[in-house]
Structure formats: C-alpha cells, structure tokens
Amino acid sequence: MRWAWILVLALPCCGAEPDSPLDPAGCGVVLSPDPELADVTRKWAADWSVALPECDIRLGESGIPVYAAEDLTGADGERRCGQTFNEHRGGTFSRALEVRVDTTPTGDCAGWGYTLGHEIGHALGVHGHVDDETSLLSNIEAGRAYTLDAVSIAFAREQLGLNAPE
C-alpha cells in the first residue's frame, strides 16, 4: 500500500525543470552557445527537437560550449567547417564536450549556419554521415539544406536507437 502512495505523490512532480538532468533516453543535450551563435543554435535545437521528440535538446548555462572559431583543422591537417568533440566510453558515445564552427568560412564551407545544424547532430551522438549530398548530415558541405531533411532524421534516429516516428 505504501508503494501506491509514493507513486501517486510522485506523479505531479515530474515536469522537466530548466536545469534538470538529461532525459532517460540519453540523447538530450544542453547547448551553451556564444552570444552571436545563440539565435541559430536555438533554431537548430528546435528543429532537432521536432525530429527527435524523445530527446531533451535545449539551450542553457553550463552546457556544451558552442564556439565561433576560425581556421579549424582536423587531425589530418585538412580544413574543417566545424568540429564536434565527443567523449566515448567503452567504445560508445558518452557525451559531447564541445562544438566549434568556423564563422568566417571559405572554400567548401556552406556557411556557418548550416555547419552548426550539422555539428549539433554530432553533439547528439550521431556518428558518421549520409551519402545524400543535399542532406544536412552529408559530409559534403556545399549542397546541404538549411532544414533537417528526412534522410538526416532517419539516419539520426537509427543511430540513436530511437524508434521510427509513427
């Protein structure tokens, strides 16, 4: 009988607080962008939230830093439009540590707004890229859409172990 009481009392308590721990699905993320990146970060957080309703994706303090950067290069010495550093434990994604986007992109970079949407996907734990060059999660910068396309959403949901949307 005591259990019944505890359950009833607990039910009304469970709305998400602004700084509550990440959701049980494990795919949530709190993003802490530089001020000049805040509006675009908010746009992509909203888009990703629609695509992945199981994941608690929001902006807040003390979250994953989202930085503006210049002249990003990878370990191979090649230019990068953006970078996301993730922590892995036991060979699997644990959490994102940092997101950087080049806000003065040149060459093959489509523009930092596109890059940011792509990198937030990686920060959610999406690993790798899709073949469709028009998709946000393509590794080819130039053709990317500024929206979260169906191919990217399906890829992300599969990677994150989420069921297909009904």
Ligand SMILES: [Zn+2]
């Ligand atoms: Zn990527």
